[in-house]
Every structure is written in C-alpha cells, then in structure tokens.
Amino acid sequence: MTPTEPTGAPNSTSNPAANPAANPASKPSPKASESHRTPPLPQLVTELKDLVVTYVKQQTLVPLQALGRYIGFGIAGSLLLGVGVVFLGMSCLRALQTQTDGTFDGNWSWVPYLITFVALLVGAAIVWLARTARKVEKEYG
Numbered sequence: 001m002t003p004t005e006p007t008g009a010p011n012s013t014s015n016p017a018a019n020p021a022a023n024p025a026s027k028p029s030p031k032a033s034e035s036h037r038t039p040p041l042p043q044l045v046t047e048l049k050d051l052v053v054t055y056v057k058q059q060t061l062v063p064l065q066a067l068g069r070y071i072g073f074g075i076a077g078s079l080l081l082g083v084g085v086v087f088l089g090m091s092c093l094r095a096l097q098t099q100t101d102g103t104f105d106g107n108w109s110w111v112p113y114l115i116t117f118v119a120l121l122v123g124a125a126i127v128w129l130a131r132t133a134r135k136v137e138k139e140y141g
Contacts, residue, residue, distance in 0.1 A: 085120070092116045 038044070096104065096112035104111045 085123075089116055089120050092119060 039047075093112055093116040096115055100112075
C-alpha cells in the first residue's frame with residue numbers, strides 16, 4: 001500500500017488480520033468469549049445477598065430510625081404533659097382545701113375532689129373537641 005492510495009480501497013496485499021470478515025481464522029476463540037459469561041453461582045448469590053442487605057438498610061431501617069425518633073419525642077412529650085396535668089390537678093385540689101377558710105370542712109370535705117375532677121374533665125373535653133375540630137377542618141378543608 002502506497003501513501004497516496006485511499007485507505008478504504010480494497011487491497012489484496014493488506015493485512016488479513018485487520019479485516020476479520022475476510023479471514024475466517026481470525027474469529028474470536030472460545031476462551032475469549034468466556035470472559036463475557038455470567039459469574040459463577042456463589043458469586044451471584046453473594047452479590048444478591050449484599051444487594052438485599054443494602055436495600056433493606058436503605059428502604060426500611062433508615063426510615064424506621066427516623067420514625068423511632070419521632071415516636072420517642074412524642075412519647076416523651078405526652079408523658080411530660082401528663083405529669084403536668086397531674087400536678088395541675090393536685091395544685092387545684094390543694095388550693096381548694098386550704099384557701100376556702102373551712103367552707104369544705106366536715107361533711108363537705110369531698111367537694112374539692114369533685115370540683116377538681118370536674119375541672120379536669122372539662123379540660124379534657126376542651127382538648128378533645130379542639131382535636132376533633134382540627135381533624136374535621138383538615139379533612140374537609
């Protein structure tokens with residue numbers, strides 16, 4: 001091939017290895033095609049296990065950890081509110097027993113307990129109604 005000859009022109013003296021279709025002996029050997037075969041079964045099983053473990057961690061454990069934190073703060077907040085309501089009820093009862101100048105002495109000693117109980121029920125009813133109204137407003141816009 002001379003330098004002035006076009007490269008795309010057929011040349012019978014060209015290298016037969018450069019054109020695999022022209023030389024049937026230049027077909028890839030079976031060993032060369034083995035590199036494109038699937039990996040052995042134990043390797044596939046190991047890769048599948050690693051893929052499943054990664055998926056479970058990413059799609060379930062991480063969201064559950066975030067949900068656990070949210071639930072933890074919710075439980076802690078509700079416990080603190082519960083303790084606060086108990087202390088509020090005890091302070092109301094104590095105020096009724098000591099600051100009424102003997103009005104609830106003798107046979108009337110149960111009345112401060114009733115007043116405190118009714119006050120706590122009214123507070124719970126107000127919270128319940130507000131919560132229900134918020135749900136209805138949220139649901140129906």
